[in-house]
Amino acid sequence: MGTTSGAELGGLADDRPLLGRTSTAERVADILRSRIAEGYFQPGERLSEETIGKALAVSRNTLREAFRLLTHERLLVHELNRGVFVRVLAVEDVEDIYRTRRLIECAVVRGLDGPPFPVDGLEKAVSRGERAAREGIWKGVSTANIHFHRELVALAGSARTDELMRGVLAELRLVFHVVDDPRGLHEPYLVRNRQLLESLRSGDREGTERMLAKYLDDSRERLVEVYAGAVADDTAP
Amino acid sequence: MGTTSGAELGGLADDRPLLGRTSTAERVADILRSRIAEGYFQPGERLSEETIGKALAVSRNTLREAFRLLTHERLLVHELNRGVFVRVLAVEDVEDIYRTRRLIECAVVRGLDGPPFPVDGLEKAVSRGERAAREGIWKGVSTANIHFHRELVALAGSARTDELMRGVLAELRLVFHVVDDPRGLHEPYLVRNRQLLESLRSGDREGTERMLAKYLDDSRERLVEVYAGAVADDTAP
DNA sequence: GCATATTTGTCCGTATGTATA
DNA sequence: CTATACATACGGACAAATATG
Numbered sequence: 065m066g067t068t069s070g071a072e073l074g075g076l077a078d079d080r081p082l083l084g085r086t087s088t089a090e091r092v093a094d095i096l097r098s099r100i101a102e103g104y105f106q107p108g109e110r111l112s113e114e115t116i117g118k119a120l121a122v123s124r125n126t127l128r129e130a131f132r133l134l135t136h137e138r139l140l141v142h143e144l145n146r147g148v149f150v151r152v153l154a155v156e157d158v159e160d161i162y163r164t165r166r167l168i169e170c171a172v173v174r175g176l177d178g179p180p181f182p183v184d185g186l187e188k189a190v191s192r193g194e195r196a197a198r199e200g201i202w203k204g205v206s207t208a209n210i211h212f213h214r215e216l217v218a219l220a221g222s223a224r225t226d227e228l229m230r231g232v233l234a235e236l237r238l239v240f241h242v243v244d245d246p247r248g249l250h251e252p253y254l255v256r257n258r259q260l261l262e263s264l265r266s267g268d269r270e271g272t273e274r275m276l277a278k279y280l281d282d283s284r285e286r287l288v289e290v291y292a293g294a295v296a297d298d299t300a301p
Numbered sequence: 302m303g304t305t306s307g308a309e310l311g312g313l314a315d316d317r318p319l320l321g322r323t324s325t326a327e328r329v330a331d332i333l334r335s336r337i338a339e340g341y342f343q344p345g346e347r348l349s350e351e352t353i354g355k356a357l358a359v360s361r362n363t364l365r366e367a368f369r370l371l372t373h374e375r376l377l378v379h380e381l382n383r384g385v386f387v388r389v390l391a392v393e394d395v396e397d398i399y400r401t402r403r404l405i406e407c408a409v410v411r412g413l414d415g416p417p418f419p420v421d422g423l424e425k426a427v428s429r430g431e432r433a434a435r436e437g438i439w440k441g442v443s444t445a446n447i448h449f450h451r452e453l454v455a456l457a458g459s460a461r462t463d464e465l466m467r468g469v470l471a472e473l474r475l476v477f478h479v480v481d482d483p484r485g486l487h488e489p490y491l492v493r494n495r496q497l498l499e500s501l502r503s504g505d506r507e508g509t510e511r512m513l514a515k516y517l518d519d520s521r522e523r524l525v526e527v528y529a530g531a532v533a534d535d536t537a538p
Numbered sequence: 539g540c541a542t543a544t545t546t547g548t549c550c551g552t553a554t555g556t557a558t559a
Numbered sequence: 560c561t562a563t564a565c566a567t568a569c570g571g572a573c574a575a576a577t578a579t580g
Contacts, residue, residue: 089369089547113565113566114565122548123549124550125362125548125550126547126549129369132366132370136370144556144566145555146557146566163461164462167408168404174408175403220400222404224397224469225400228461324567324568325568351546359568360568361546361569362569363567381546382545382576383578384546
């Protein structure tokens with residue numbers, strides 16, 4: 065009865081039951097979170113307790129704790145007596161995500177102290193995105209774009225707001241995995257990210273806020289359009 | 302060794318293991334959340350797996366799932382191999398909570414569609430607070446005040462923003478339980494809540510936003526002052 | 539500093555309820 | 560309707576860490 069090796073899923077750090085600083089459930093959650101973020105587990109896919117438990121060599125109780133964590137992060141949905149599934153966002157969820165982003169990101173820009181503003185993190189994210197684009201790694205462009213907006217929100221200096229944005233942007237990744245035309249989705253925002261950065265550098269809060277609002281409205285509109293099509297294809301092929 | 306009856310904690314709905322629509326762990330979490338919100342479990346108190354498990358007649362595994370849920374809501378903190386404790390907020394947490402509130406609540410007002418604005422929920426919360434004050438139930442004033450701000454944020458129409466605010470205001474309750482001068486803390490805001498409501502009724506977004514910003518700054522300042530004293534008393538008596 | 543008791547961390551086996559073929 | 564597969568929840572067990580004397 066050789067337990068399936070966890071190699072395919074990345075596996076846990078070691079055999080020892082407890083020596084890492086974090087609990088087993090959290091380490092399992094970290095692994096699963098990565099696999100979801102990178103699309104190894106597709107939205108809609110069911111995550112079997114037994115299969116994954118064997119693959120990672122953890123008990124069902126431990127695995128269930130990990131599932132709970134990810135469910136609370138809205139990456140998994142839990143259906144009573146049916147199990148957990150990778151979340152499939154509704155179009156309304158996408159709209160709510162953008163409603164939240166617009167509210168918060170614009171408020172952050174509006175409430176900035178300064179100028180000057182500490183834009184180092186933003187600069188780094190922008191250039192990473194540009195480099196990824198030159199190399200044709202569109203998934204990297206997507207990741208850099210997400211980092212850009214996280215760095216933007218980080219300017220507000222609030223841990224709770226940061227965490228909200230982290231979660232919201234992680235959800236957004238689920239959408240990207242379904243539509244999966246990374247280039248068409250993300251390339252247009254490379255220049256717009258740099259524009260936002262330069263606008264902040266110039267110290268123009270109001271202009272940046274307006275620019276950002278339009279940016280998010282455009283992004284939402286386009287994404288909803290594409291996503292609605294993709295979801296429709298999926299439910300009625 | 303009769304298992305301690307769950308009467309003291311409120312107990313579960315019934316004996317049956319599964320007939321309600323929610324899982325046992327969630328129902329347990331609901332009970333514990335209420336007890337924390339009302340101050341039955343004080344900040345800093347340790348929640349024993351065995352004691353509470355017996356009192357609510359659930360297994361340790363189930364109880365641990367409930368703990369996970371509440372830990373993720375930041376109402377409990379989990380210390381490895383030591384157990385879970387009711388969260389004790391640092392002064393910096395209070396400041397971060399207010400930073401978040403100011404960012405979001407003001408952004409909500411700023412972004413309102415209208416006028417007119419649908420202020421029915423706000424009206425209800427305000428009058429409930431006024432009634433509680435007339436009856437001298439200061440804990441009720443606190444609850445109504447929290448409802449007022451939740452209703453305010455609800456005007457943005459975003460589920461994710463609502464949930465963030467729900468969590469943030471639940472954390473804030475932990476602070477109130479430590480300082481516990483409910484009247485001094487909440488009474489001043491009865492009139493200010495009504496002023497905000499009337500300002501919204503008049504359709505003056507900008508004026509309301511300014512008023513709200515000052516309101517939150519005042520509230521933060523006073524609460525931090527009182528809370529810093531209470532925490533200092535607690536650590537060095 | 540040491541030995542002991544308590545509590546948590548993890549896993550397993552099993553009985554029961556629920557959904558689906 | 561029955562059968563199967565799976566999640567739910569329980570109780571017990573032992574290891575590991577912490578708290579107590």
